[in-house]
Amino acid sequence: MSDHPRHWRPWRLHDLGSAQPTPADKLAPARTKRNAEAEISRALFEQAKERACAQGFEQGREEGFKQGQREGFEAAQRAGLEGLDQRLDTLVAPLAELARRFEAALREENDTIARATTELALEVGRVLAGDALRLAPEYIVDDVQALLEEPFESNAPPTLLLHPEDLALVETRLDAELRAAGWQLRANPALERGDCQLESMYQVIDASRSDRWERLRLAVGHKAH
Known part of the structure; x- marks a missing residue:
């Protein structure tokens, strides 16, 4: 506000209403802009x-x-x-x-091979045993000694049959034992060297080599041929 007199003028009532309202055509662009912005x-x-x-x-x-x-x-x-x-x-x-x-x-083949191997071993053993008896016939003494140690029940004295050559050898080596057991000796030319048989009234013990080998074959499950 100025204190100069020219700057003062009387107040009139219509001065407050002298501001003119904004025309509608001037407001339309603003609304259009706002609407456009809203649409965007x-x-x-x-x-x-x-x-x-x-x-x-x-x-x-x-x-x-x-x-x-x-x-x-x-x-x-x-x-x-x-x-x-x-x-x-x-x-x-x-x-x-x-x-x-x-x-x-x-x-099956293994069983066959095993049987054949055992058969061969038995045959080799039989041949070797025969060769051993021919080279050392005194083995018959051991066989007769083994028979004397086995129990043999008989009411009458048994008879031991031997090959004639073995008989002479056994009489020389085991005369005392045979007399003590009450055994009798008899030669049998049908027997081979190394074979012997013990006979009594009730039983016969075949201790021939062939019989012993056959028993051995049966013990290992081989049949006689």
């Missing part, structure tokens, strides 16, 4: 919403595709493994049967 905002919001929905849909679709792909791969893998197992079973079954048959044949 709504359009941008809708675009953002659609974009977000599209992104969410795409992400969900991609994740669903990957999940489905994984599940499909796993299912296909399981089906493939099951099919492979079935094919392997089909292929291996004949091989397993062949292996079982081969194993059975091998066991």
Whole structure:
């Protein structure tokens, strides 16, 4: 406010209402601008919403595709493994049967080989024993000594039959033992060197080499030929 007299003028009532209202045509552009801005905002919001929905849909679709792909791969893998197992079973079954048959044949062959080996060992032993008796006929003394130690029940004195040459050898070596047992000696030319038989009224003990070898064969499960 100024104190100069020119700056003062009387107040009148109409001065307060002298301001003129803004015409409607001047307000329209402002409303139009605000409406346009609102429309733009709504359009941008809708675009953002659609974009977000599209992104969410795409992400969900991609994740669903990957999940489905994984599940499909796993299912296909399981089906493939099951099919492979079935094919392997089909292929291996004949091989397993062949292996079982081969194993059975091998066991049978092993049994045959074992029998043949034992048979050969017995035959070799028999030949060697015969050679030993020819080289050392005094082995008959050990056989008769073993018979004297075995229990032999008889009411009458038993008779020991020997090859004539063995008889002379046994009489020389075991005369005292034979007399104490009450045994009688008799030569039998039908017997081979190394063979002997002990006879009584009720029983006969065949101690010939062939009989002893036959008993040995039966003991190891071999039949007589």
